[in-house]
Amino acid sequence: MAPMGIRLSPLGVAVFCLLGVGVLYHLYSGVISNRLAAFRQRKNVELRDLLALSVEAAVLGGKEVKRVQEENGLQEKSKGKTREGANDPLTMGDLESHRKMYNIIRNTFPEITVNSEEHDNVVDKSLLWSRTIPSEMAEKIKDQNEVPAESVTVWIDPLDATQEYTESLLKYVTTMVCVAVDGKPVIGVIHQPFNDFTAWALVGHETNVHARSSYSITPPVVVISRSHSGHVNNYVHKAFGNSTTVVQAGGAGYKVLSLLDLHMGESMAQADLYIHITFIKKWDICAGDALLRALGGHMTTLKGEEIDYRDTPLNKGGLVASVGVDHKAVVEKLPPWDPEKH
Structure with missing residues (x-):
């Protein structure tokens, strides 16, 4: 007896071919999709x-x-x-x-x-x-x-x-x-x-900027915000003494630049430290943090903690910024302060 075989009608052949193409398409598209995802992940x-x-x-x-x-x-x-x-x-x-x-x-x-x-x-x-x-x-x-x-x-x-x-x-x-x-x-x-x-x-x-040749913290010149100077004045004088000079200025960017050697005459204040004791947003301080780091300086919370520039835009720990001085010694002089309570 001759072996039995499966004979497909023309319609069956077409359906079989379509199914095969579909399977191949999904397999191929899955490979491409995975490769594209991997490429996106590797984007530098x-x-x-x-x-x-x-x-x-x-x-x-x-x-x-x-x-x-x-x-x-x-x-x-x-x-x-x-x-x-x-x-x-x-x-x-x-x-x-x-x-x-x-x-x-x-x-x-x-x-x-x-x-x-x-x-x-x-x-x-x-x-x-x-x-x-x-x-x-x-x-x-x-x-x-x-x-x-x-x-x-x-x-x-x-x-x-x-x-x-x-x-x-x-x-x-x-x-x-x-x-x-x-x-x-x-x-x-x-x-x-x-x-x-x-x-x-x-x-x-x-x-493209430089630190000045000398700074002092005994006592320092401290730049603070114009918008809420009362509490900061008291805080700074408690930390460094009543003879401390306090300079009020606007803008976090300007305050960081006041720590540097810019040779701009009277248009730019000169300070040894920048202190902020309330909440502040990260777009206000991140660029200044990078500039100071590039010069060997520091910008931390009032407790000396590094600020993480991911996720939430709000820095709740206040800040102290310096360059050319012992930043740890500065932090140790700061009195306890909880920005969330003020």
Whole structure:
């Protein structure tokens, strides 16, 4: 007897072929999907590129801040009150700067996390980094330093010292960008649009600013916030003595720059320490933290703890910033203080 076989009708052949193609498609698409996912996970970004982009973004935002002020188009309104009861203003300078800074960074590196002080629905896909590395930066930083994109968090302050901006105290105004990798600040940019000066640093590599030749903590000159100086004055004098000089200033970016050697004459205060005893947002302080780290300085909570620049934007531990002094000795002089209770 001849062996029995399976005979398919033309319709059966077609169905069988379609089933085979479907199985192959799903197997193939699964492989491609897994490979794409792995590729996305392995995506790296170059730190020198991020530094150049951060400078370009800060300068671009600064131009908007300056333009809005010169055109008298602030359109000031209030976002409410701060925890300390001070007015929290918002201007078109804040928004226009945010739109430029946020979009140019997001468009250039869409795979990284970007946090900005302001929030806005305006999307401008035309904004892209020029891919230009400034000559000074190219000369100082020649190494390739890649990090995983998923480890990067960028903090943007489109207009630091908004209150002073509305009062035409323009020397305090800055735009800032900070890049943190695994929560540690590695790139800091503080741009002064009304002085046309940009400070930048890549921690462990190079910076275009310098510490002064000498500092003192016996007693120090301490720079503090204009907006809630009463408690800080008492705190500082309790820590370092009644002969301590206290300088009031606006903007966290400006206060960090006051610790450095910038040769700007009377337009820039000079301080030995920067102390803040209430809550403060990370976009206010991350760039300054990176600049100080690049110079061997420190920015910590009042208890001496490092600040983690991931997740929540709120730093609840206050801060003390220094360069050129024994930071641990400074922290040990500080009286106990709980920012959450004040």
